[in-house]
Amino acid sequence: MHIIESGNVAAATGVKLARAEVIAAYPITPQTPLTEKLSELVDSGKMKAEYIPVESEHSALAVCIAASSAGSRAFTATSANGLLYMNEQIHWAAGARLPIVMCVVNRGIGAPWTVWNDHQDSISQRDTGWIQLYACDHQQIIDTVIQAFYIAETVSVPVMVCYDGYLLSHTYMPFDIPEQDAVDRFLPKFAPAYFLHPDNPANLNTVTLPDIRPDVRGNMAPGYMEIRHNLHADMRRAISVVEEIDRKYQQAIGRGGSPLMEKYRCDDADFIAVCLGSLSYQLRDVVDTLRNEGVKTGVAGIRLYRPFPDKAVIAGLSHAKGLIVFEKALSYGNQGALYADIKSALYPVTDRPFVHNYILGLGGREIKTPDLLHAFRTSCTDFSNISDEPRWIGLKL
Amino acid sequence: MNDDVIKIRWHGRGGQGAITAAKIVANAAFECGYNGVVMTPTFGTERRGAPVLTSLKISKNKIYDLSPIAEPDMIVVLDYLLLEEPGVTSGLKQGGMIIVNSPKTPADHAMNGIKIATADVTSIAVEAGLKQGIVNSGIIGAFAKAGGLMELDILLKKIEEEFRDKRPAQNAEAARLTFSRTDMGGVK
CATH class of the missing domain: 3.40.50.970 (Thiamin diphosphate (ThDP)-binding fold, Pyr/PP domains)
Incomplete structure (x- = not known):
């Protein structure tokens, strides 16, 4: 309904x-x-x-x-x-x-x-x-x-x-x-392998020694570093789990298909905008306008940000001449976090696209579609200046 | 590119129910086959009586651009004194329309190149059995008459649904009466 x-x-x-x-x-x-x-x-x-x-x-x-x-x-x-x-x-x-x-x-x-x-x-x-x-x-x-x-x-x-x-x-x-x-x-009922119960009291997540050691039953238990390694390994595994659960959702509910990254007109695009959240939808109209001008553009909205879907980024975006990352966040003194992640994911690709970074919309600064169009068009026509320094949209200094 | 988006900006005072009115129209538009409906209130420092506005975009296709309306096709104003506030009519397209709750005539509000529709919703609503100052149902009658975008009957049904616990019949009657008493003027 x-x-x-x-x-x-x-x-x-x-x-x-x-x-x-x-x-x-x-x-x-x-x-x-x-x-x-x-x-x-x-x-x-x-x-x-x-x-x-x-x-x-x-x-x-x-x-x-x-x-x-x-x-x-x-x-x-x-x-x-x-x-x-x-x-x-x-x-x-x-x-x-x-x-x-x-x-x-x-x-x-x-x-x-x-x-x-x-x-x-x-x-x-x-x-x-x-x-x-x-x-x-x-x-x-x-x-x-x-x-x-x-x-x-x-x-x-x-x-x-x-x-x-x-x-x-x-x-x-x-x-x-x-x-x-x-x-x-x-959605199956939540049935954890282990949970606290008054009949079976336990002390969870107490001080864990630097090295592995036997637990109270004499079995070798992981130390802090093994626990952290396992968290990372399960986070990496989560990428395929997110895809698998999306497939099940499609079967049960009838919607889905882009759990890691939602691409719009990317397949033959020379220049692809990359961003998080509703901004990727706003950029669809900008992509259409640039396509009408003869510039092959697309936009990819990253749906799964952690764990980062680096393989999907390579498979779906690395064919482009340029990726333009629009971000509403900044790692102060460095660059946009998503920008850094995109560059890192593309590093293994030999003939990789250039990557630009725009910062915009901080603290609710209105993101005007004509401003997005201007920035995107600039990145598609003038990419001689490959600088890591993010450029700002809508800044009034 | 979604070129068929109809952009309607609603202006009222905090507590007048401009957002509720826009929501009712959004629901009616969706029922009328507009698959793209986006209603975006502009937020910040709402207080009772202070000017508030909300953007309503409707289209046959899904709307992806949620940015505020810069150039509305239509402006609906729940209190004619707001027309004197800066920014209320800004960006209105030439040939666009202002629909306003006002005891005055369209000629009194005349603006160059703009269509004007007026109705004394404040008085009509009282006549319909509502408390003084309830104008967000009545103004929809003026919107139906002057805008001509959707059937009055569907709008009345959505008014009754929205106000199902708050005098639904009287609210619908306010819109029905306003529909029949909306004066139109300005550019043809």
Whole structure:
């Protein structure tokens, strides 16, 4: 059934359909309507879950860590400084291998305060060991939230589902709500191999020595470094898991097909824009305009950012003359994070495309389509200046 | 390239329900076969009474560009005093239309090269049985008459759905009465 609603309602509806059992969250703009919707659903009895109000984001994730350790399907959501306030628990959830799902409703980080959209919040968490998925519209938000639980529980790694604050969270557009029966057939019940129970008390994630050692039963147990190696190995494995779960979703629900990277007119393109989130959709109209001018362009939206789908980037984009990375985040003193990742992925390719980096839209600075067109066209016509220095769009110095 | 996008900008005051009105029209548009419907409120520092606006784009095809409307085809204004605010009519295309809740006539609001539609929604809504100041259902009647983009009946149905717990019949009646009492003027 199609409805017209906000991106936050799309996310909440996905959490309900996935039958999350424990929700703990602290409201922060622009995530607030998502948690309000979930608390309404629980309060009215439409959703059978425990909604636990907390006094901070740190506690929100701590509650989810406890719930997940006890074998419950747990969900939280936040934005910007709320995400940063969780930071210690974010690392903990990944290290403890708990399949928590969290929506990050992307917002710029203070100081100075901003409530508007960019990607600095989730990008700053890219090395925490969480899987990061980005959605481009409301349909992808609801579909991705449902799939995120399956992905997380398959590889025992927590998942962030990231979507643009305001641009998606507060914008209304049509999307299809899958039938509960179909979601139930798609998403197996959460059945962890091990979970805490009062009858079987245990002490989890205690001090782990630098070297391996026998556990209480005399079996050789991994040390800290083996545990970290295994997290990395499972993150790499997650790339194919994300693809496999997308195939299952297509069979069950009838949508999907681009779980790692969503390409538009890329196959014969000489120049391809690369970005995260709803910006990749805005760039589609720019691509069409440039194609009408005779410039073969395309755009690729990266859907899976961590683990990074480097092989898909090589297979899908390395034929181009140039890749132009548009980013709403920056590694200060260096360059855009996605730009660095794209360059790194292309390094093994002998005849590799040039790569340009544009920074734009920080703190909600309006991204005007004519400005995107001008920047993209410039990169397609003048690529003599190969500089690592990012160029800025919409900057008013 | 999606060239068939109809761009409608809605202006009201915080608390007047401009966003709800645009949402009702979005739902009606989708039912009328516009597969692309995007309603983007402009956010920041909303307060009751302060000017607010929302962008509504409708198209037969999916809309990928979520950026705010710079050059609207149509501007719907829930309070005629807002026409004096800077920026309310900015970017309106030549030959474009302003639909405004106003006790005055289209001639009173005349602008060069712009079509004007007026209706005294504030009074009509009270006549329809609504409390003073509820204008976001009534203005949809003026939009239906002047815009001519979708059937009044579908809009009325969506009004009743949106206001199912808040005087649905009176809200629909406000739109129906406004439809019949909308005055049009300006450029043909």
